[in-house]
Amino acid sequence: GEDVECLQRYLNWSRVNVAASGPGSSGQETIYYGPLTTGAVVQWQNQNSTAVLAPLGLSSGTGFWGSSSFSHYVNIVRLALALR
Numbered sequence: 001g002e003d004v005e006c007l008q009r010y011l012n013w014s015r016v017n018v019a020a021s022g023p024g025s026s027g028q029e030t031i032y033y034g035p036l037t038t039g040a041v042v043q044w045q046n047q048n049s050t051a052v053l054a055p056l057g058l059s060s061g062t063g064f065w066g067s068s069s070f071s072h073y074v075n076i077v078r079l080a081l082a083l084r
Helices: 002-013 035-047 067-082
Strands: none
Touching: 002 035, 035 067
């Protein structure tokens, strides 16, 4: 739903593109959590592995946007807003 669209917007904003063009790309985010979103989440998790994966004992992204990913996302957004 709308949560997926928001997640895709964030991933595209953070330069982990869901898609280069078409559905899922910047400005064309969708409400569908499919393979493109999963792949982008894995990439983002791997890029943020120290904060997202290591506390869970994981060494590579899963594509599941759980509490560890969400908590780190919230911290990033708070920092970005504080720097405005």
